[in-house]
Amino acid sequence: MMKRFSKIFLFIFCSFFMIYNIEAKSLKQLREELAHDEARQAELIAEQKAKQKKIDSANKEVGALASQINSKETKVEAAKLEVKELESKINDKKKEIENLLSFLQISSNDNIYLEYVFQAKSFSDFIYRSAVVEQLTEYNNGLINDMYKMIEDNKVLQVKLKQEINSAEKSIDDLERILKKYGLDMNDLDKNQKDIKADIKARKVEIAEYEKVYKRNKCDENLEITKCVDVPPAGELVRPLKSGRMTSNYGMYDPWDNGRWRMHNGVDIGGNPVGTNVYASAAGKVNKIVKKAYCGGNIVYVQHTIDGKKLRTLYMHLHSIKVKVGDIVTANTIIGTVGGNESYEHCSTGAHLHFGVMKGWEGTTYYNPRNYVHFPALGYRFTTRW
Numbered sequence: 001m002m003k004r005f006s007k008i009f010l011f012i013f014c015s016f017f018m019i020y021n022i023e024a025k026s027l028k029q030l031r032e033e034l035a036h037d038e039a040r041q042a043e044l045i046a047e048q049k050a051k052q053k054k055i056d057s058a059n060k061e062v063g064a065l066a067s068q069i070n071s072k073e074t075k076v077e078a079a080k081l082e083v084k085e086l087e088s089k090i091n092d093k094k095k096e097i098e099n100l101l102s103f104l105q106i107s108s109n110d111n112i113y114l115e116y117v118f119q120a121k122s123f124s125d126f127i128y129r130s131a132v133v134e135q136l137t138e139y140n141n142g143l144i145n146d147m148y149k150m151i152e153d154n155k156v157l158q159v160k161l162k163q164e165i166n167s168a169e170k171s172i173d174d175l176e177r178i179l180k181k182y183g184l185d186m187n188d189l190d191k192n193q194k195d196i197k198a199d200i201k202a203r204k205v206e207i208a209e210y211e212k213v214y215k216r217n218k219c220d221e222n223l224e225i226t227k228c229v230d231v232p233p234a235g236e237l238v239r240p241l242k243s244g245r246m247t248s249n250y251g252m253y254d255p256w257d258n259g260r261w262r263m264h265n266g267v268d269i270g271g272n273p274v275g276t277n278v279y280a281s282a283a284g285k286v287n288k289i290v291k292k293a294y295c296g297g298n299i300v301y302v303q304h305t306i307d308g309k310k311l312r313t314l315y316m317h318l319h320s321i322k323v324k325v326g327d328i329v330t331a332n333t334i335i336g337t338v339g340g341n342e343s344y345e346h347c348s349t350g351a352h353l354h355f356g357v358m359k360g361w362e363g364t365t366y367y368n369p370r371n372y373v374h375f376p377a378l379g380y381r382f383t384t385r386w
């Protein structure tokens, strides 16, 4: 679906790019951040424990935005439904036209169509038969006009949908800014708390891979990663599993109903046993693998360029990992298998895949995966990847 509006929305994507580029990091910056975090590892772990205070002070602002984010996501879902309903009406109309056309064509090919007119037994019969044929054609023209009108209406609805998604993502960007002000990011709001030790290990491997690419592409280390690293372009993201059941949605929630807002940064997909294959959501490049995180277990990150927009997908609670950092993947690459019951994990209850869509190639901000991948409603099953 994304492909169809790519041209219309090019200007929107371009303005997105400008936002991204402000946040784009160079290899040198990544190295400095890692050195800084590595030196302060013990402090960072202590800070993470103390973060609750920061979250509490951010809560009023976050809470005000939370309901806005949730209601915007609801609007997006409604807009998607409108598009879908009109699409099915267009299909019905198309079928009606095809049926009538095939009737008219078969008739004219066999000359029955003309024969029907010319076999008139009298002049008045000839007029009658001509009128029937003309009416059929007119009726068909009417159908075609109706269909074109619906297609135009659908374009308008799709523009509206895209605007709703942009608006919802702007609120996420606002959330990101508020959190930043308090020294927090979206990981801090998530129940899946970042494992600092495992993350530092993963970042070392990631940077070593970037160093290879920078050398190969002869890039200056001050150059932004997005400008030196190649990631194969892809048209759209698809479901990372062949089947499953939606068990949890993306969104802000207040689990204790006391104004302490939390964020579920992705969707949870259950209904698969441990060991089920997990696929990359689109062509891209594996940039980070976190192993045995206290919370989240094995995590794979894949960078994408979807219709020119830079995104990362994240696959959490994996039982096994089948790729390595730097691997180029397609939507048919098995990146790992479903886990969730591992002994080292402390934030998962039962076999499921947590799937996330992140802004940019290096950020910590999460968008709603439902705005990029077509998933059924909460509680429902799917049995295909599209």
Ligand SMILES: [Zn+2]
Binding pocket: 248, 264, 266, 267, 268, 353, 354, 355
């Ligand atoms: Zn989850």
